[in-house]
Amino acid sequence: MSFLIPAAGLLGLLAVPIVLLYMLRLRRRETEVSSTYLWSQVLRDHEANAPWQRLRRSLLLLLQLLVVGLLVLALMRPFILTPTVTTGRTVILLDASASMNATDALPSRWEAAQREALDIVDALSPTDSVTVIRAAAVPEVLASASSDPALLRSVILDAEPSQGPADWPAALTLAAGGAAGAENFSVVLISDGGLPANLPAIPGSLRYVPIGHSGENAGITALSARARAGQPPQVFIELTNFGDQDVETILSIKLDGELDRAARMTIPARSAAVSFFTDLQTGFTTLEAGLTPASTSRVPDYLAVDDTAWAVYNAPGAGRVLLMTPGNIYLRQALTSLPDLEAYEGRLQDGLPTDQRFDLYVLDSWLPEDGVLPDGDLLIINPPADTDLFVRAGISVATGNPRVRRDDPRTQYLNFNNVNVLDFTVLEGVAWAEPLVTVDGGPLVLAGEEGGRQVAIITFDLHDSDLPLQIAWPVLLANLMQWYTPARAVSQEALPIGGTLALTPSFEADAVRVTRPDGRTTTLRVGEGPLIYADTTLPGLYTVDTYAGAELLQSELFAVNLFDRAESLIRPVGRLTIGADEVGEAGREEIGQRELWVLLALLALAALSVEWAVYWRRMRLPRPAAPARAAPRPAAMRPGRWWAPRRR
Secondary structure, rough: EOOOOOHHHHHHHHHHHHHHHHHHHOOOOOOHHHHHHHHHHHHHHHOOOOOOOOOOOOHHHHHHHHHHHHHHHHHOOOEEEEOOOOOEEEEEEEHHHHHHHHHOOOOOOHHHHHHHHHHHHHOOOOOEEEEEEOOOOEEEEEEEEEEEEEHHHHHHHOOOOOOOOOOOOHHHHHHHHHHHOOOOOOEEEEOOOOOOOOOOOOOOEEEEEEEEOOOOOEEEEEEEOOOOOOOOEEEEEEEOOOOOOOOOEEEEOOOOOOOOHHHEEOOOOOEEEEEEEEEOOOOOOOEEEEEEEEEOOOOOOOHHHHHHEEEEOOOOOOOOEEEOOOOOOHHHHHHOOOOOOEEEEHHHEEEEEEEEOEEEEEOOOOOOOOOOOOOOOOEOOOOOHHHOOOOEEEEEEEOOEEEEEEHEEEEOOOOOOOOOOOOOEEEEEEOEEEEEEEEEOEEEEEEEEEOEEEEEEEEOOOOHEHHHHOOOHHHHHHHHHHHHOOOOOOOOOOEOOOOEEEEEOOOOOEEEEEEEEOOOOEEEEEEOOOOOOOOOOEEEEEEEEEEOOOEEEEEEEEEEEEHHHHOOOOOOOEEEOOEEEEOOOOOOOEEEEOHHHHHHHHHHHHHHHHHHHHHHHHHOOOOOOOOOOOOOOOOHOOOOOOOOOOOO
């Protein structure tokens, strides 16, 4: 054992005053008694000439000397030479990807990686420096070229693993930046492997410390909920067993947080099992699938991150559409060509069906005989009679000069300049609607909300115009269909962990608030550039709320899942290929210095605690009463004293 600061041993001289304090004679309270009165003068003279007393055995003295000795040794910073992975300037790359949450290395691979990193830090010599990089979706430098073991230990212990993949090209590029001006540079990669191919080469020497010992894991690798218009939702789930043994597991499905079903499944080793569910109840918004090992299974599942997945289900488009027309082929073709619509055509002589409900009713030159409009969204073309929504005021000739309202999303990309209309119906009582296209005599197209329904009216017969032959026709119809089903601010319903989401709120919105599964919120202001949300580091359901001032306009959801086979495949890798080099498990070929001052300081603290306990125990325990003394014998009967008189 050697010392980094041997001069600190001079502090051991502090033991001298401690010993002297125990040798000083204590001043005691004097009490005169008749039996010793004659000898008081002799004893007083003897005490005055003897200020020191003989050192006696004392547990407190021994403990105090032990504390001083241990503290002095700690200040001298003793060390022993020990084998280590690397010395000099070192970069520690800590794999913080999702697979490092596996529990085959107790308590987890991440904590095993932390222990390996701490071993390197504990073997540092005063001339060594260490940079610690946490390799996650965004690599993070935790400490840069530091020789302070306390700082390095702190940042390593405070770091946590992520639940997504790591950006290894960026992490290695960041690590290579520490090689500038270094004579002895090395990178220590502490990982369970699973790195992508074609990684860039790095300068210096690369050491690999593998973590983990088992690859047993089963997880959900795909989840989707979809439906065609008018059809019940369908759910697709892919389960994959990445281990070497068949796995018995329980698959559970929750709809809006309520358990819908659970099924027992067996997944063969290194294989996938696919399940379709077409009989789910309708009306749900969120779906959660989970895997739980069966009670009879003896195969462990070491990674929990991929055992749960989420999906968001949104009913398609305007859904079921009923067309009531005397034979308008333009309407038939247009409605059947639009996505997410399921169009039905009714018979005018039979009237509206009473046994079915539709999301949108398209009434072309026809209205119910009783004048009662259906309870649903409406697109009325060439209204032939009065209703409770409007009153016909006559027919007007379209004189041209059409004007399109440009500040409305229902007229986006709409150009009516080349559209010719013969005549149109003038309507009254339509204050609830906004004119979208007007000519000098009145509106050709108007739309609004009335009685909880969205209603659009085209006031002319399509056959009396060339609108169906112009590009304006599909544009107008598509805009109206988006209005019936408002456009979503969320462009994607599912993202991988670490993915980015582009948000497109409605034109009247001024803020978008995104809430993570852990409750943390982020507010994005509309008009301050593109709305991009990238804080998707947690799996689960995210809520997107769109606001206009304090008014909530829309609330939507999207799901974030792992769905990364490279992370779910947790089988440790013994060798890595980085650049053109293949790297195996690093041996402890270098000689480092392991300091012992921390251990000595802890021992000193323990000894001080014992000393404190002994002292207070003596102070607080009552002293036993002194036994009664027998009457002194006459001086002539006291033997063995030089002053005793001789017997006659």
